[in-house]
Amino acid sequence: MSPPAPTAPLIIQGGLGVAVSGWRLARAVASAGQMGVVSGTAIDAVHARLLQDGDPGGHLRRAYEAFPIPGVAERVLERWLVAGGRPAGRRYRAHPMLTVEPERFHLELIVVSNFAEVWLAKDGHDGMVGINYLEKIQMATAPSAYGAMLAGVDTVLMGAGIPSAIPRVLRELAALQPTSLTLDVAGASPSTEHVTRFDPAVVGLPVHAPRRPRFFAIVSSASLAKFLARDVETRPDGFIIERPTAGGHNAPPRGKLQLDGVGQPIYGDRDDVDLAAVASLGLPFWLAGADSTPDGLGSAVASGAAGIQVGTAFAFCAESGITDELRTAVLDDVVEQAVTVRTDPRASPSGFPFKVVSVPGTVSEPEVYDERRRVCDLGYLRTPYERSDGTLGYRCPSEPVDAYVRKGGDIADTVGRKCLCNGLTATVGLGQVRRDGVEPALVTAGDAVRTIGTYLGADGSYTASDVIDHLLLAVSTGGGQSNSIEL
Numbered sequence: 001m002s003p004p005a006p007t008a009p010l011i012i013q014g015g016l017g018v019a020v021s022g023w024r025l026a027r028a029v030a031s032a033g034q035m036g037v038v039s040g041t042a043i044d045a046v047h048a049r050l051l052q053d054g055d056p057g058g059h060l061r062r063a064y065e066a067f068p069i070p071g072v073a074e075r076v077l078e079r080w081l082v083a084g085g086r087p088a089g090r091r092y093r094a095h096p097m098l099t100v101e102p103e104r105f106h107l108e109l110i111v112v113s114n115f116a117e118v119w120l121a122k123d124g125h126d127g128m129v130g131i132n133y134l135e136k137i138q139m140a141t142a143p144s145a146y147g148a149m150l151a152g153v154d155t156v157l158m159g160a161g162i163p164s165a166i167p168r169v170l171r172e173l174a175a176l177q178p179t180s181l182t183l184d185v186a187g188a189s190p191s192t193e194h195v196t197r198f199d200p201a202v203v204g205l206p207v208h209a210p211r212r213p214r215f216f217a218i219v220s221s222a223s224l225a226k227f228l229a230r231d232v233e234t235r236p237d238g239f240i241i242e243r244p245t246a247g248g249h250n251a252p253p254r255g256k257l258q259l260d261g262v263g264q265p266i267y268g269d270r271d272d273v274d275l276a277a278v279a280s281l282g283l284p285f286w287l288a289g290a291d292s293t294p295d296g297l298g299s300a301v302a303s304g305a306a307g308i309q310v311g312t313a314f315a316f317c318a319e320s321g322i323t324d325e326l327r328t329a330v331l332d333d334v335v336e337q338a339v340t341v342r343t344d345p346r347a348s349p350s351g352f353p354f355k356v357v358s359v360p361g362t363v364s365e366p367e368v369y370d371e372r373r374r375v376c377d378l379g380y381l382r383t384p385y386e387r388s389d390g391t392l393g394y395r396c397p398s399e400p401v402d403a404y405v406r407k408g409g410d411i412a413d414t415v416g417r418k419c420l421c422n423g424l425t426a427t428v429g430l431g432q433v434r435r436d437g438v439e440p441a442l443v444t445a446g447d448a449v450r451t452i453g454t455y456l457g458a459d460g461s462y463t464a465s466d467v468i469d470h471l472l473l474a475v476s477t478g479g480g481q482s483n484s485i486e487l
């Protein structure tokens with residue numbers, strides 16, 4: 001007899017990049033019976049830097065030892081581990097940037113880091129662990145998912161694009177077959193298809209094939225949900241319906257972009273998601289950027305949702321990857337009711353609006369932004385473009401302006417862009433050392449950041465389980481409907 005299907009969690013802890021939802025946070029949430037999600041975005045760079053810091057606590061080495069294909073994790077350690085950590089003030093070694101054909105040593109780092117993050121998140125309990133990727137970072141998707149699957153990831157969650165190819169990619173990887181993704185290439189001639197391929201055999205094959213994880217697509221409209229659900233080839237196993245109040249990237253408003261007095265996109269009725277239409281698709285869904293309160297959870301369930309996806313409340317709890325200094329700075333502002341979050345339509349090189357919290361010393365401050373010398377050396381948000389000879393180049397509107405323009409980019413695209421790769425990596429304490437100091441951080445959060453004071457204890461902090469216990473109040477006291485949706 002097959003085991004009963006797992007019951008859908010009421011709360012999914014959203015993937016929080018870069019490394020804000022690392023294995024510690026996801027493990028805490030999964031141990032408490034809800035779904036913990038590690039962020040897979042740029043996790044190769046995060047691990048390369050943690051290893052250069054000497055792998056504090058030895059956690060990565062512990063996970064790498066469990067990697068099921070001999071020799072691979074050893075080569076990663078040999079290349080990146082600095083015993084005892086790099087000397088104070090020494091810059092991190094340059095990290096390989098993604099291309100359509102990453103070199104083998106880079107593929108190994110991607111696969112092993114994704115494996116280890118999931119392995120650590122799953123260690124010591126049998127709760128559910130997912131991994132989050134951005135659809136836009138196409139060249140990392142297949143090797144990243146392969147690594148996560150080798151660690152038995154339960155669910156892959158992906159948004160910031162149209163993830164129609166992902167069900168096929170996961171199926172092919174689970175069969176240990178080569179897989180591929182058609183790349184979005186700027187300026188490509190209609191007759192040319194550019195493809196990024198990944199063959200798991202290049203990294204190595206395990207004795208037992210991994211199982212295919214569930215796939216949840218993160219979308220912001222019922223029409224995209226419907227589009228993905230209509231064909232078995234593109235149909236996900238569930239949806240996260242993300243609203244514009246959520247932290248991180250947001251979908252742009254429908255129609256012509258209009259800005260309010262402080263330059264934020266104005267959302268209207270057309271941006272409301274038709275939840276009845278989503279429910280009619282018959283797949284479980286969770287609301288993100290909704291009202292993350294006990295009542296909000298109750299009304300989400302009443303609208304047909306399986307529950308809610310929560311990010312902001314978890315981003316500032318004790319298990320989050322954000323440095324203590326930045327976390328405390330934001331929590332102090334929350335207590336003083338002085339916290340400001342702005343939806344910046346220009347900040348992200350992806351072109352999607354991105355929420356930025358005002359924190360002194362970070363690139364939210366115009367003088368810090370202006371003083372930062374543009375440099376592109378992580379490059380996750382670079383997009384491929386076709387050169388006149390048909391070959392691929394890569395560019396990012398946050399890179400040095402002259403380089404972007406030289407590559408055929410429009411100078412107007414560069415205005416107001418922030419380097420999310422370097423800023424977000426600095427937010428978790430792994431900022432690159434430059435001649436003029438360490439890279440400044442960039443903090444993102446949703447509108448709900450104003451309300452996280454609810455969770456604060458006498459010590460000025462709170463844990464992931466405080467968030468879960470509070471959100472489940474209505475359910476546990478019988479005020480909300482308990483959830484029995486099966487996955």
Ligand SMILES: Cc1cc2nc3c(=O)[nH]c(=O)nc-3n(C[C@H](O)[C@H](O)[C@H](O)COP(=O)(O)O)c2cc1C
Pocket residue numbers: 013014015016017018020039041132133134158159160218242245246247248249288289290292309310311312313315444445446447448
């Ligand atoms: C710090 C932070 C980082 C985030 N990073 C990502 C990300 O990398 N990928 C993603 O799909 N969503 C990301 N999100 C969105 C969350 O996964 C989640 O959907 C959202 O936070 C839910 O709404 P809330 O902010 O109101 O809790 C991020 C949110 C926050 C607060």
